[in-house]
Amino acid sequence: MPELPEVETVVRDLRPLLSGRRLASVQVSMHNLRRPWVKAWATQLVGRRVEEVRRRGKWIVIALDGSLFLVIHLGMTGQLTVVPGTEPVANHTHLRIDLDDGRAQLRFRDVRRFGSATLFTDAAALERFFEKSGLGPEPFDLEARSWREKLRGTDRALKAVLLDQRVVAGVGNIYADESLFEARLHPGRKASDLSAAEAERLRKAVAKVLKRAIERRGSTIRDYVGGSGLRGGYQEEFRVYRRTGQPCPRCGATIVRERLAGRSTHYCRQCQRR
DNA sequence: ATAGGCGCCTGCTGGC
Protein backbone atom coordinates (compact mmCIF):
# COMPACT_ATOMS: atom_id res chain seq x y z
CA MET A 1 0.00 0.00 0.00
CA PRO A 2 1.02 2.82 1.51
CA GLU A 3 3.99 4.59 0.12
CA LEU A 4 5.38 7.92 1.24
CA PRO A 5 2.36 10.11 0.32
CA GLU A 6 -0.06 7.81 2.12
CA VAL A 7 2.14 7.55 5.20
CA GLU A 8 2.66 11.32 5.22
CA THR A 9 -1.09 11.82 5.06
CA VAL A 10 -1.64 9.45 7.99
CA VAL A 11 0.99 11.30 10.02
CA ARG A 12 -0.51 14.72 9.26
CA ASP A 13 -3.97 13.45 10.18
CA LEU A 14 -2.85 11.79 13.40
CA ARG A 15 -0.65 14.63 14.65
CA PRO A 16 -3.44 16.89 15.96
CA LEU A 17 -5.46 13.91 17.18
CA LEU A 18 -2.64 12.30 19.16
CA SER A 19 -0.28 15.07 20.26
CA GLY A 20 -0.44 15.68 23.99
CA ARG A 21 -2.81 12.78 24.59
CA ARG A 22 -1.97 10.10 27.10
CA LEU A 23 -2.37 6.44 26.23
CA ALA A 24 -4.77 4.47 28.36
CA SER A 25 -5.62 0.78 28.00
CA VAL A 26 -4.03 -1.25 25.21
CA GLN A 27 -5.54 -4.27 23.48
CA VAL A 28 -3.72 -6.48 20.99
CA SER A 29 -5.18 -9.25 18.82
CA MET A 30 -4.13 -12.88 18.95
CA HIS A 31 -2.50 -12.69 15.53
CA ASN A 32 1.11 -11.70 15.20
CA LEU A 33 2.02 -9.20 12.55
CA ARG A 34 5.38 -9.35 10.76
CA ARG A 35 6.98 -9.16 14.19
CA PRO A 36 5.44 -10.89 17.19
CA TRP A 37 3.71 -8.84 19.84
CA VAL A 38 5.58 -8.29 23.03
CA LYS A 39 3.26 -8.67 25.97
CA ALA A 40 5.18 -6.21 28.10
CA TRP A 41 4.22 -3.41 25.76
CA ALA A 42 0.78 -3.04 27.04
CA THR A 43 2.05 -2.06 30.46
CA GLN A 44 4.93 -0.01 29.07
CA LEU A 45 2.60 2.11 26.96
CA VAL A 46 -0.09 2.88 29.51
CA GLY A 47 0.10 6.41 30.88
CA ARG A 48 2.60 7.66 28.29
CA ARG A 49 2.06 11.02 26.66
CA VAL A 50 2.39 11.47 22.89
CA GLU A 51 5.06 14.05 22.24
CA GLU A 52 5.36 13.83 18.49
CA VAL A 53 4.07 11.99 15.43
CA ARG A 54 6.45 11.86 12.50
CA ARG A 55 7.46 9.90 9.40
CA ARG A 56 10.71 8.44 8.14
CA GLY A 57 10.41 6.80 4.72
CA LYS A 58 7.35 4.59 5.03
CA TRP A 59 7.71 4.31 8.81
CA ILE A 60 5.43 6.09 11.26
CA VAL A 61 7.10 7.11 14.50
CA ILE A 62 4.98 7.96 17.52
CA ALA A 63 7.31 9.48 20.12
CA LEU A 64 6.17 9.13 23.72
CA ASP A 65 7.50 10.69 26.89
CA GLY A 66 10.12 8.71 28.75
CA SER A 67 11.98 8.15 25.48
CA LEU A 68 9.64 5.50 24.14
CA PHE A 69 8.96 5.15 20.42
CA LEU A 70 6.08 3.24 18.88
CA VAL A 71 7.11 2.56 15.29
CA ILE A 72 4.55 1.36 12.79
CA HIS A 73 4.83 0.13 9.22
CA LEU A 74 1.62 -0.25 7.23
CA GLY A 75 2.89 -2.99 4.93
CA MET A 76 0.42 -3.46 2.06
CA THR A 77 -2.93 -3.15 3.76
CA GLY A 78 -2.30 -1.35 7.05
CA GLN A 79 -4.64 1.31 8.38
CA LEU A 80 -3.78 3.50 11.36
CA THR A 81 -6.68 5.64 12.47
CA VAL A 82 -8.10 7.53 15.42
CA VAL A 83 -11.83 6.91 15.74
CA PRO A 84 -14.47 7.27 18.47
CA GLY A 85 -14.13 4.31 20.80
CA THR A 86 -17.79 3.53 20.21
CA GLU A 87 -17.15 2.78 16.53
CA PRO A 88 -17.63 -0.93 15.71
CA VAL A 89 -14.30 -2.76 15.54
CA ALA A 90 -13.56 -3.88 11.97
CA ASN A 91 -12.18 -7.37 11.37
CA HIS A 92 -8.37 -7.61 11.19
CA THR A 93 -7.98 -4.88 13.80
CA HIS A 94 -4.81 -5.86 15.66
CA LEU A 95 -4.15 -3.02 18.04
CA ARG A 96 -6.40 -0.67 19.94
CA ILE A 97 -5.21 2.01 22.32
CA ASP A 98 -7.66 4.16 24.26
CA LEU A 99 -6.76 7.82 24.58
CA ASP A 100 -7.08 9.79 27.77
CA ASP A 101 -9.96 11.94 26.56
CA GLY A 102 -12.04 8.85 27.23
CA ARG A 103 -13.63 8.82 23.80
CA ALA A 104 -11.11 8.38 21.01
CA GLN A 105 -9.18 5.23 20.19
CA LEU A 106 -6.07 4.67 18.09
CA ARG A 107 -6.55 1.58 15.93
CA PHE A 108 -4.24 -0.45 13.73
CA ARG A 109 -5.94 -2.68 11.18
CA ASP A 110 -4.04 -4.83 8.71
CA VAL A 111 -5.76 -7.47 6.59
CA ARG A 112 -2.66 -9.13 5.18
CA ARG A 113 -0.50 -8.64 8.27
CA PHE A 114 2.56 -7.52 6.32
CA GLY A 115 2.70 -4.49 8.56
CA SER A 116 4.42 -4.24 11.91
CA ALA A 117 4.42 -2.38 15.19
CA THR A 118 7.58 -2.17 17.25
CA LEU A 119 8.46 -0.46 20.49
CA PHE A 120 11.87 1.13 20.99
CA THR A 121 12.92 2.13 24.46
CA ASP A 122 15.40 4.83 23.55
CA ALA A 123 16.27 7.13 20.68
CA ALA A 124 19.58 5.44 19.99
CA ALA A 125 17.92 2.05 19.49
CA LEU A 126 15.52 3.61 16.99
CA GLU A 127 18.42 5.23 15.18
CA ARG A 128 20.29 1.92 15.04
CA PHE A 129 17.21 0.26 13.61
CA PHE A 130 17.03 2.67 10.68
CA GLU A 131 20.76 2.54 10.22
CA LYS A 132 20.86 -1.24 10.13
CA SER A 133 18.25 -1.32 7.39
CA GLY A 134 20.35 1.22 5.49
CA LEU A 135 17.34 3.51 5.06
CA GLY A 136 18.26 6.14 2.50
CA PRO A 137 17.58 9.88 2.34
CA GLU A 138 14.11 11.41 2.13
CA PRO A 139 13.25 12.15 -1.51
CA PHE A 140 12.79 15.86 -0.84
CA ASP A 141 16.31 16.08 0.61
CA LEU A 142 17.98 14.22 -2.27
CA GLU A 143 21.15 16.01 -3.15
CA ALA A 144 21.70 16.21 -6.92
CA ARG A 145 25.31 15.12 -6.82
CA SER A 146 24.99 12.14 -4.50
CA TRP A 147 21.91 11.00 -6.42
CA ARG A 148 23.78 11.12 -9.70
CA GLU A 149 26.70 9.19 -8.23
CA LYS A 150 24.38 6.64 -6.71
CA LEU A 151 22.82 5.96 -10.11
CA ARG A 152 26.17 5.83 -11.81
CA GLY A 153 27.32 3.16 -9.37
CA THR A 154 24.78 0.46 -10.21
CA ASP A 155 23.77 -1.57 -13.26
CA ARG A 156 20.32 -2.33 -11.92
CA ALA A 157 17.16 -1.27 -13.70
CA LEU A 158 15.78 2.14 -12.72
CA LYS A 159 12.64 0.51 -11.43
CA ALA A 160 14.63 -1.65 -9.01
CA VAL A 161 16.68 1.33 -7.89
CA LEU A 162 13.63 3.46 -7.11
CA LEU A 163 12.09 0.66 -5.08
CA ASP A 164 15.27 0.23 -3.05
CA GLN A 165 14.67 1.99 0.26
CA ARG A 166 18.42 2.34 0.76
CA VAL A 167 18.74 4.57 -2.30
CA VAL A 168 15.77 6.78 -1.53
CA ALA A 169 13.22 6.26 1.24
CA GLY A 170 9.49 6.11 0.63
CA VAL A 171 9.00 5.27 -3.05
CA GLY A 172 6.98 2.15 -3.83
CA ASN A 173 5.44 0.55 -6.89
CA ILE A 174 2.90 3.25 -7.78
CA TYR A 175 5.18 6.24 -7.46
CA ALA A 176 8.14 4.50 -9.08
CA ASP A 177 6.07 3.99 -12.25
CA GLU A 178 4.54 7.47 -12.13
CA SER A 179 7.94 9.12 -11.53
CA LEU A 180 9.56 7.25 -14.43
CA PHE A 181 6.74 8.37 -16.70
CA GLU A 182 7.09 11.96 -15.52
CA ALA A 183 10.84 11.76 -16.24
CA ARG A 184 10.21 10.03 -19.61
CA LEU A 185 12.58 7.20 -18.69
CA HIS A 186 12.14 3.50 -19.44
CA PRO A 187 11.85 1.49 -16.19
CA GLY A 188 14.30 -1.09 -17.51
CA ARG A 189 17.08 1.37 -18.31
CA LYS A 190 20.32 0.61 -16.50
CA ALA A 191 20.88 3.27 -13.86
CA SER A 192 24.54 3.58 -14.77
CA ASP A 193 23.64 4.47 -18.37
CA LEU A 194 21.79 7.65 -17.47
CA SER A 195 23.21 10.99 -18.51
CA ALA A 196 23.57 13.67 -15.85
CA ALA A 197 20.55 15.44 -17.33
CA GLU A 198 18.43 12.29 -17.18
CA ALA A 199 19.44 11.61 -13.58
CA GLU A 200 18.44 15.14 -12.67
CA ARG A 201 15.14 14.78 -14.50
CA LEU A 202 14.38 11.66 -12.47
CA ARG A 203 15.31 13.28 -9.17
CA LYS A 204 12.95 16.17 -9.86
CA ALA A 205 10.22 13.89 -11.19
CA VAL A 206 10.17 11.81 -7.99
CA ALA A 207 9.83 14.91 -5.82
CA LYS A 208 7.17 16.42 -8.07
CA VAL A 209 5.03 13.28 -8.21
CA LEU A 210 5.26 12.65 -4.46
CA LYS A 211 4.44 16.27 -3.65
CA ARG A 212 1.36 16.22 -5.84
CA ALA A 213 0.26 12.87 -4.38
CA ILE A 214 0.54 14.29 -0.86
CA GLU A 215 -1.67 17.21 -1.95
CA ARG A 216 -4.26 14.65 -3.02
CA ARG A 217 -3.86 12.74 0.27
CA GLY A 218 -2.28 9.72 -1.42
CA SER A 219 -3.82 6.98 -3.55
CA THR A 220 -6.60 4.64 -2.51
CA ILE A 221 -6.84 1.50 -4.60
CA ARG A 222 -8.49 -0.69 -2.06
CA ASP A 223 -7.56 -0.54 1.60
CA TYR A 224 -5.74 2.67 2.17
CA VAL A 225 -7.30 5.37 4.33
CA GLY A 226 -5.79 8.38 6.10
CA GLY A 227 -5.57 8.84 9.86
CA SER A 228 -9.20 9.85 10.17
CA GLY A 229 -10.51 7.25 7.76
CA LEU A 230 -10.62 9.41 4.60
CA ARG A 231 -9.64 7.91 1.25
CA GLY A 232 -6.99 9.40 -1.00
CA GLY A 233 -7.56 10.96 -4.42
CA TYR A 234 -4.34 10.62 -6.38
CA GLN A 235 -5.52 7.41 -8.08
CA GLU A 236 -7.61 9.72 -10.24
CA GLU A 237 -4.40 11.25 -11.55
CA PHE A 238 -2.49 8.06 -12.39
CA ARG A 239 -0.96 8.39 -15.83
CA VAL A 240 0.47 4.87 -16.21
CA TYR A 241 -0.03 2.87 -13.01
CA ARG A 242 -2.87 0.37 -13.50
CA ARG A 243 -3.66 1.91 -16.87
CA THR A 244 -2.58 -1.05 -19.03
CA GLY A 245 -4.21 -0.86 -22.47
CA GLN A 246 -5.34 2.71 -22.02
CA PRO A 247 -3.90 5.65 -23.97
CA CYS A 248 -0.86 7.53 -22.78
CA PRO A 249 -1.96 11.01 -21.66
CA ARG A 250 1.06 12.52 -23.39
CA CYS A 251 1.18 10.79 -26.79
CA GLY A 252 -1.84 8.54 -27.03
CA ALA A 253 0.16 5.31 -27.43
CA THR A 254 -1.06 2.30 -25.46
CA ILE A 255 0.27 1.86 -21.94
CA VAL A 256 1.89 -1.52 -21.41
CA ARG A 257 2.55 -3.65 -18.34
CA GLU A 258 5.62 -5.75 -17.78
CA ARG A 259 7.15 -7.60 -14.86
CA LEU A 260 10.28 -5.83 -13.66
CA ALA A 261 12.21 -6.18 -10.44
CA GLY A 262 9.54 -8.71 -9.48
CA ARG A 263 6.80 -6.08 -9.64
CA SER A 264 4.10 -5.09 -12.08
CA THR A 265 5.49 -2.17 -14.08
CA HIS A 266 3.51 0.24 -16.26
CA TYR A 267 4.92 2.57 -18.87
CA CYS A 268 4.49 4.15 -22.31
CA ARG A 269 6.68 2.55 -24.98
CA GLN A 270 6.56 5.75 -26.98
CA CYS A 271 7.46 8.33 -24.32
CA GLN A 272 9.76 6.07 -22.33
CA ARG A 273 12.32 4.69 -24.74
CA ARG A 274 15.13 2.33 -23.81
C1' DA B 1 28.97 -7.19 -1.76
C1' DT B 2 25.12 -7.32 -4.77
C1' DA B 3 21.00 -8.93 -7.21
C1' DG B 4 17.11 -11.83 -7.86
C1' DG B 5 13.49 -15.02 -6.14
C1' DC B 6 10.41 -16.64 -2.64
C1' DG B 7 7.55 -16.50 1.33
C1' DC B 8 4.72 -14.19 4.36
C1' DC B 9 -1.08 -13.33 4.45
C1' DT B 10 -6.01 -12.34 2.91
C1' DG B 11 -9.26 -11.03 -0.45
C1' DC B 12 -10.81 -9.79 -4.90
C1' DT B 13 -11.24 -10.39 -10.06
C1' DG B 14 -11.57 -12.61 -14.35
C1' DG B 15 -11.62 -16.66 -17.16
C1' DC B 16 -13.38 -21.08 -17.85
Add this chain to the structure above:
DNA sequence: TGCCAGCAGGCGCCTA
Protein backbone atom coordinates in the same frame (compact mmCIF):
# COMPACT_ATOMS: atom_id res chain seq x y z
C1' DT C 1 -23.13 -20.40 -9.88
C1' DG C 2 -18.41 -22.43 -8.68
C1' DC C 3 -13.57 -23.09 -8.88
C1' DC C 4 -8.92 -21.67 -9.50
C1' DA C 5 -5.18 -19.00 -11.00
C1' DG C 6 -3.35 -14.64 -10.76
C1' DC C 7 -2.89 -10.39 -8.72
C1' DA C 8 -2.27 -6.63 -4.96
C1' DG C 9 0.61 0.42 -2.09
C1' DG C 10 6.12 -4.21 1.09
C1' DC C 11 10.00 -6.24 2.90
C1' DG C 12 13.27 -9.61 4.86
C1' DC C 13 15.64 -13.81 4.25
C1' DC C 14 17.87 -17.02 1.41
C1' DT C 15 20.60 -18.25 -2.31
C1' DA C 16 24.01 -17.70 -6.33
